[in-house]
Amino acid sequence: MITVLSGGVGAARLLRVLAAHVPATDLTAVVNVGDDFCLHGLTICPDLDTVTYTLAGRHDEAQGWGLRDESWRVMDELAHLGGPTWFRLGDRDLATHLYRSQRLAEGATKSQVSAEIARAHGVDVRVLPASDDPIATTLTTAQGELGFQEYFVQHHHQVPVTAIAYRGALTAAPGPGVADAIEGADRVVLAPSNPLLSLAPILAVPGVRAALAARRGPSVAVSPLVGGRALKGPADRLLEELGHDAGSRGVAALYGDLVDTWVIDEADAGDAGDLRTQGYEVRVTSTVMGEPGRDARLAAAVLA
Numbered sequence: 001m002i003t004v005l006s007g008g009v010g011a012a013r014l015l016r017v018l019a020a021h022v023p024a025t026d027l028t029a030v031v032n033v034g035d036d037f038c039l040h041g042l043t044i045c046p047d048l049d050t051v052t053y054t055l056a057g058r059h060d061e062a063q064g065w066g067l068r069d070e071s072w073r074v075m076d077e078l079a080h081l082g083g084p085t086w087f088r089l090g091d092r093d094l095a096t097h098l099y100r101s102q103r104l105a106e107g108a109t110k111s112q113v114s115a116e117i118a119r120a121h122g123v124d125v126r127v128l129p130a131s132d133d134p135i136a137t138t139l140t141t142a143q144g145e146l147g148f149q150e151y152f153v154q155h156h157h158q159v160p161v162t163a164i165a166y167r168g169a170l171t172a173a174p175g176p177g178v179a180d181a182i183e184g185a186d187r188v189v190l191a192p193s194n195p196l197l198s199l200a201p202i203l204a205v206p207g208v209r210a211a212l213a214a215r216r217g218p219s220v221a222v223s224p225l226v227g228g229r230a231l232k233g234p235a236d237r238l239l240e241e242l243g244h245d246a247g248s249r250g251v252a253a254l255y256g257d258l259v260d261t262w263v264i265d266e267a268d269a270g271d272a273g274d275l276r277t278q279g280y281e282v283r284v285t286s287t288v289m290g291e292p293g294r295d296a297r298l299a300a301a302v303l304a
Contacts, residue, residue: 007198034201
């Protein structure tokens with residue numbers, strides 16, 4: 001049984017790679033909910049949807065979010081009316097948010113709705129929200145305090161950041177099954193997700209970090225950096241802005257002894273010795289996913 005702490009595109013792709021090499025029913029994704037927000041009166045859960053759509057084979061790879069082969073008639077009409085369209089939702093993607101919002105209004109939990117949506121998409125990987133309680137990642141920037149989606153989408157993550165907070169995390173409880181999925185896993189994997197924006201909100205939930213620290217089985221982290229830089233998004237820049245080393249050392253310091261093995265990209269092979277002197281096992285391979293041979297080698301490194 002393998003539990004993957006997940007957030008966004010990098011995690012979704014890793015889950016897809018792993019699901020090609022182990023039974024999907026042996027995989028559990030514990031997914032970040034710090035990106036969740038309300039817009040147009042709807043509850044939108046971007047990381048949960050990205051993981052589900054990707055595992056279902058319906059994710060828009062070129063765009064990096066939403067469903068492929070989308071239409072945009074609702075957004076076009078909303079723009080005509082003068083409504084906000086900075087966060088674009090495709091017509092079929094809107095059905096997901098309508099369904100989720102309706103079920104939550106009926107009293108269902110986020111965990112229950114996530115399982116229903118995954119089942120409707122034919123996804124056998126267990127998809128668990130990190131918490132059913134509201135958590136909001138907020139960033140202190142030159143533009144003032146911004147919610148995650150305002151920073152990431154509306155401002156294209158181009159404004160300098162001086163602090164990050166995970167509102168509600170300290171009073172949240174782990175989602176149903178989350179602690180058991182961590183404690184009972186044969187292997188825990190920290191996905192190549194932004195450590196400050198995607199995995200930190202999960203680790204901030206009381207009980208999650210403690211469950212990881214108490215484990216006796218292997219814990220493997222896949223670096224989100226290639227050549228010391230993020231392939232997509234602001235991970236490297238945020239590390240620098242908040243005073244961390246922007247390379248492998250900085251990411252490793254954030255996770256500390258929660259991890260015993262690091263999988264790093266070939267472009268960062270020079271960091272392997274430093275990580276080993278800190279007590280980590282290190283496996284060097286290509287971490288850039290999308291080509292079958294590379295994906296197989298990455299899966300082997302994670303599962304070894």
